[in-house]
Amino acid sequence: MISTVDTWDLARLGREQRGEAALASFARLLDGLPAQAESLVSWAIAGQTDALQRRYITLRADATVRMVCQRCLAEFDLPLHVETRLQLVETEAEIQAEESGEDDPEAPDQVLGSSFFDVLSLVEDELILALPYVPKHEVCPSLPKELNDSEGGDAGRPSPFAVLAKLKKD
Numbered sequence: 001m002i003s004t005v006d007t008w009d010l011a012r013l014g015r016e017q018r019g020e021a022a023l024a025s026f027a028r029l030l031d032g033l034p035a036q037a038e039s040l041v042s043w044a045i046a047g048q049t050d051a052l053q054r055r056y057i058t059l060r061a062d063a064t065v066r067m068v069c070q071r072c073l074a075e076f077d078l079p080l081h082v083e084t085r086l087q088l089v090e091t092e093a094e095i096q097a098e099e100s101g102e103d104d105p106e107a108p109d110q111v112l113g114s115s116f117f118d119v120l121s122l123v124e125d126e127l128i129l130a131l132p133y134v135p136k137h138e139v140c141p142s143l144p145k146e147l148n149d150s151e152g153g154d155a156g157r158p159s160p161f162a163v164l165a166k167l168k169k170d
Contacts, residue, residue: 003120007088007113010047011055018044019119023063026124029131034066034075043123055088056108061123067135072142078135082126088113 002019010017020040023030030036041063048056060083067078085108089095095110111122 003118004116005045005119006115007047007057007117008055008115010045010057011049011088011113012047014047014049016044016046017119018042021120021123023065025120026127029065029124029127034068036066037064037077039064041123041127043119045119045122055113056085057088057111058083058085059119059122059126061126063127065127065131067132069136069140070134071136072140074137074140074142076135076137078132080127080130082130084109084126086111 002017003021005017009015020042023036023039023041026041041061043059043061045060046058048058050056061081063080064077065080066075068075087108087110089110089112092112095112
């Protein structure tokens with residue numbers, strides 16, 4: 001199982017590496033979550049160099065984690081898919097200089113490149129960031145239909161916004 005890559009070679013040569021790891025090996029990701037089914041996390045990391053010789057890596061990862069719905073408190077399987085592009089830098093000073101400068105929302109995040117880059121740690125970090133703050137089903141199977149349809153509102157009562165819209169037309 002591959003767990004480290006040379007990010008400099010990956011970017012310079014434009015290569016890609018793929019792998020899989022057991023979901024159970026991601027302890028930080030699973031901390032506080034219910035018992036998980038035995039499954040795999042699949043990942044791919046690809047390197048690129050642009051015309052200005054800036055080096056990048058693109059990480060893609062897929063996993064399915066068991067969560068507890070905060071609406072009905074039932075467990076459900078949540079598929080996670082992450083894809084992120086990171087710029088490789090050589091020193092922490094470059095990262096700090098970028099953080100103190102103009103904040104371009106389109107600019108990729110930066111990461112220290114390495115000849116022994118821990119891919120699984122990056123995969124775990126990105127999956128943690130992909131977890132929803134409030135996990136819930138799209139439609140809870142155990143809630144009454146009326147609650148699912150109206151999201152807990154009173155179906156017989158008119159919307160206050162509809163009343164305001166009517167006043168605006170008058």
